[in-house]
Amino acid sequence: MAPAHPPPHIAVANHKGGVAKTSTTAGLAAAAAEAGHRVLVVDMDSQYNATRRLRAALPADPADRAAASLAGVLQSPARGEAARIVTPCGWGGIYSEHIDVCPSDLDLELLGLTAGLPGAERRLLRALAGVVDAYDLVLIDCPPALLSHLVDNAWTASDYILIPCEGEFEAVHGARRVVERVARDRENLNPDLEILGIIPTRFRSTLSVHRTRLQDMEKLVGPDGVCPVKFPELAVMKTATENALPLTHPRCGSEGRNMAALFRDAYAWARKRISHNQESNA
Ligand SMILES: Nc1ncnc2c1ncn2[C@@H]1O[C@H](COP(=O)(O)OP(=O)(O)OP(=O)(O)O)[C@@H](O)[C@H]1O
Ligand SMILES: [Mg+2]
Incomplete structure (x- = not known):
């Protein structure tokens, strides 16, 4: 059964680049979909990697493309204006x-x-009011x-921050x-914001x-x-990233299926943390 509304809003963030924020966002979105949950992925990174990896279709013309993205919406958004740019995942x-x-x-x-x-x-x-x-x-995939102003917007709109992190200083x-x-x-930005936890990524035991x-x-x-699931450094993540594919795609093979199963475990862990948090705050 799908969880009750309002949905948890999770910002996926780390100040360090390249630690698998977008990979974690895509992997958790896939895991949630596999559980029958409906997911909105908000790409707050101007690199638009989450947009590409999830194969969200956008107009080819650069001006039209900007207008059909958060760049067009967030200049001066009406309440709920994000509805006009919502695009299905193309997987x-x-x-x-x-x-x-x-x-x-x-x-x-x-x-x-x-x-x-x-x-x-x-x-x-x-912009997200009502749409969610x-x-x-x-x-919310963060840069x-x-x-930064993009991070401020992402965190103001979030309930939780989830931090993908490599095992390096x-x-x-x-x-x-x-x-x-x-x-x-927290008090200035969003008094309700909580750290949901850290997901160890690209881990080599x-x-x-x-x-x-x-x-x-x-x-x-x-x-x-700290999430008990540690994501190993595996070449299949490059295959998924390069080709913008879900890990369950046949091209990702058994290694991809195993990685997708780890994302399902990590998603279950995150949901449990959220339920626990909601019960303690009730
Ligand atoms: N478990 C893994 N094993 C191997 N490669 C991985 C793994 N997780 C992520 N990668 C690779 O690491 C690179 C960076 O990942 P990703 O883009 O998700 O990081 P990011 O934190 O979102 O980066 P940025 O800070 O630029 O937004 C990508 O090439 C991705 O394929
Ligand atoms: Mg990223």
Whole structure:
């Protein structure tokens, strides 16, 4: 049975680049779809990688493309205006039936130019109002940034932050900066924002540095805050990324199916954390 509304809004974030934020967003969206949940993926990165990987169709002409993306919507959005750009995932089958995308575009970067306008950090929240009611989960893919207007918009619209993190110093340091910023700015930005936890990514258990950094992750968010599923560094992730395919696609083979199963486990862990949090706040 699908979970009750309103859907949890999860920002997938780490100040460090390349730690698998977008891969985690796509993998969790697929896992949710496989569970029969309806998912809205909001691409708040002007690199538009989530948009590409989920094969959200956009107009070819650059100006039309920008207008049909969050770059066009977020300049001065009416309440619920994101509805006009919602585009189904192009993977087909259950994925297209369950996953929608609010696509991004290069011009989203320009949003920062108007960051000083009153209430500007609430533009995404406003654009999504009501639109999210049709979903069981909202995933917001964040850029590798911290004190940025796009991040402010993403976090203002979110209930939780989920932090993909490699087992290396700079990635854990990036995760720490996320945790510290939430603690520092929560009252100004979003008093309800919670750290949902850390997902260890690109993990190699044979490397002692990765095992050590895993302990650092536990110190940062507590042992329960680190997802017990550690995503191994596997070539199939490149196949999925290069070709914008779900991990269950035949081209991703058994390695892809195994990775998709890990995303289902990680999604179950995240939902359990959310339910636990909702019960403790009730
Ligand atoms: N478990 C994995 N094993 C191998 N490669 C991986 C794994 N997870 C992600 N990758 C690869 O790492 C690269 C970066 O991943 P991704 O784009 O998801 O990171 P990101 O944090 O979203 O990056 P950015 O900061 O640029 O937004 C991609 O080429 C992706 O295919
Ligand atoms: Mg990314």
